[in-house]
Amino acid sequence: MREDPDWYEDALGDRRSRVVPVWNSRNFIAHGVDPKAVFIELEAIPAERRGISDLILLGEYEDASYFAYEFDSIDPPQLDEDGRFEDLRMIASLLPPDEAGLLGYARALISWRRRNRYCGSCGTATMPARGGHVLVCTNPACRQEQFPRLDPAIIVLIHDGPRALLGRQASWPVGRYSTIAGFVEPGESLEDAVAREVLEETGVEVDHIEYHSSQPWPFPSSLMLGFTAHAVTHEIFRIDQELEDARWFTRDDIAAGTPLLPPNTSISYRLIEDWFDAAGEKPLSHFQGANPWPTS
Numbered sequence: 001m002r003e004d005p006d007w008y009e010d011a012l013g014d015r016r017s018r019v020v021p022v023w024n025s026r027n028f029i030a031h032g033v034d035p036k037a038v039f040i041e042l043e044a045i046p047a048e049r050r051g052i053s054d055l056i057l058l059g060e061y062e063d064a065s066y067f068a069y070e071f072d073s074i075d076p077p078q079l080d081e082d083g084r085f086e087d088l089r090m091i092a093s094l095l096p097p098d099e100a101g102l103l104g105y106a107r108a109l110i111s112w113r114r115r116n117r118y119c120g121s122c123g124t125a126t127m128p129a130r131g132g133h134v135l136v137c138t139n140p141a142c143r144q145e146q147f148p149r150l151d152p153a154i155i156v157l158i159h160d161g162p163r164a165l166l167g168r169q170a171s172w173p174v175g176r177y178s179t180i181a182g183f184v185e186p187g188e189s190l191e192d193a194v195a196r197e198v199l200e201e202t203g204v205e206v207d208h209i210e211y212h213s214s215q216p217w218p219f220p221s222s223l224m225l226g227f228t229a230h231a232v233t234h235e236i237f238r239i240d241q242e243l244e245d246a247r248w249f250t251r252d253d254i255a256a257g258t259p260l261l262p263p264n265t266s267i268s269y270r271l272i273e274d275w276f277d278a279a280g281e282k283p284l285s286h287f288q289g290a291n292p293w294p295t296s
Contacts, residue, residue: 002130008057011065012050017042018064019055020106023071025220026085027103035091037099038083045069056109056132061102068106068132070114089219093265101216108218109133112148115220119144149221154193155181156227157271158206160234160248164275165204166259167246177249177259179268181224194227202246203237206230212274215267226267228275251280255287264288 001007011017018039021028028038042050055067071077076085088107092100119126119137121144126135135146157179158165166177182197191209198206206229215224236246249259254276262268276284
């Protein structure tokens with residue numbers, strides 16, 4: 001449908017259409033009994049900016065068309081709706097999954113548009129096309145097309161059977177540990193990336209690398225590819241010093257609340273949970289509850 005310019009114009013003229021507002025890479029959230037995303041009407045956007053240069057047509061959701069729009073003011077815009085702009089990373093786990101996905105989609109596309117205003121081949125300004133999902137170089141001799149890109153990143157639960165290897169970054173709250181993660185390098189398979197990242201960050205060698213699941217991470221444009229791996233060696237030495245600490249934890253450690261785990265909506269938590277539940281007498285949810293990670 002993006003190939004049909006009339007689809008965009010029809011959505012623009014439909015009073016049911018809504019806008020996902022983004023400001024300073026933040027999404028607009030209402031805080032009531034439960035947080036929820038706030039969508040605004042097209043009339044809230046200045047008339048001169050209601051076009052493909054500023055509005056990205058995301059698609060259809062709950063029988064209405066939705067656009068992404070970035071407010072580029074220094075201060076947050078004053079909208080009629082009751083809410084405030086929040087970092088999606090801090091609030092996503094409290095939102096309905098469909099809403100969180102839609103907000104992440106809008107945020108990622110706006111970030112991509114902001115970073116690709118000029119052609120990477122000739123430096124000429126780009127122009128949106130196909131509902132805003134393609135940027136075309138305006139140089140007639142070039143006409144290079146740019147599409148939204150994803151950065152693949154691996155994230156892995158390393159174990160030796162009774163223990164899991166977790167690490168922490170210095171910027172994290174005290175006591176928080178998580179699975180090992182890193183970006184895939186050019187020319188690398190996903191399995192090679194797992195082995196390299198684990199070795200660089202912890203000094204541990206692994207085998208039996210197996211794919212587990214994936215999770216989009218639009219901050220700004222990553223796709224987390226989850227794996228499990230078995231530890232061949234056990235001595236920890238941090239080669240690249242990217243982590244502040246890395247250590248082995250037993251199921252008893254985790255059941256006792258040490259360490260503090262990631263949010264239970266994250267792929268890192270899911271990896272830990274599946275390993276824990278595979279041999280634990282009680283599931284991890286019994287010890288961690290519904291929301292193991294504080295949101296404030």
